[in-house]
Amino acid sequence: ATGVLAESERLGSIVDDLLALARHDEALTPPGAAVDLDDIVLAAAARLRRVPVEVGGVSGGQVRGRPDELSRVVTHLLDNAARHADSVVRVSVETTADRVVMAVDDDGRGIDPIDRERVFERFVRLDEARVRDEGGAGLGLAVVDTVVRAAGGTVTVAHSDLGGARFEVALPPAD
Numbered sequence: 001a002t003g004v005l006a007e008s009e010r011l012g013s014i015v016d017d018l019l020a021l022a023r024h025d026e027a028l029t030p031p032g033a034a035v036d037l038d039d040i041v042l043a044a045a046a047r048l049r050r051v052p053v054e055v056g057g058v059s060g061g062q063v064r065g066r067p068d069e070l071s072r073v074v075t076h077l078l079d080n081a082a083r084h085a086d087s088v089v090r091v092s093v094e095t096t097a098d099r100v101v102m103a104v105d106d107d108g109r110g111i112d113p114i115d116r117e118r119v120f121e122r123f124v125r126l127d128e129a130r131v132r133d134e135g136g137a138g139l140g141l142a143v144v145d146t147v148v149r150a151a152g153g154t155v156t157v158a159h160s161d162l163g164g165a166r167f168e169v170a171l172p173p174a175d
Contacts (some may be wrong), residue, residue: 032065034152034174037074037100038093039163040067044074045091048081056082057092063171069147076140077104077167084165099153099170108164115156120145144169 038061045053063070081089085106093102111119120141144167148155153171160166 032067032069034062034072035065035067037061037063037070037102037171040071041091041093041102041118044071044078047075047078049078049089051082051085051088053078053082054088054090055075057090057094057103059093059095061093061095062174063100063151063153064174065147065151065171070151073144073147073169074102076144077102078168080104080140081106081108081167082167088162090162095173098172100173102169102171104167105160105162106164107160107162110159110164111157119157122157 038058041058042055045055045058078089078091081104085108088107089103090105093100095101145155147173148169152173153169155167155169158166158168
């Protein structure tokens, strides 16, 4: 029963991701309201994962968007980082005059520069993530990219000071 429940939750998440992508493909996502990104980050970081998620760098940050979609973005980034981290994930949120930046760092192997754009494509799974127990369906980062771009932002991946990958989401601040 435990295995069936876990598989059902995994399939439910895949369906939710596919529906989110389809809504954006058809421009069916309504505009959002002002949302406290820091609250979403703190709630998502509190969820139990294989490695701890450090939130000491999270400060206030209000953006415009849909809370459910922004929650999906944060959850995908934290889950991805935790899946590939050796021992820690660090998340931060900072606000400047023209953007709110959320960064997610891990201490894993990182992402080869040649794959840093490709990871945002649908159904792409890098070789080390191809084992189903370890990885997802290759939709999470595509959802992140799609939702962030629809909100007028950008998402990039680079080398982290922790040694692994650093995903950085930059969104316009709410007015």
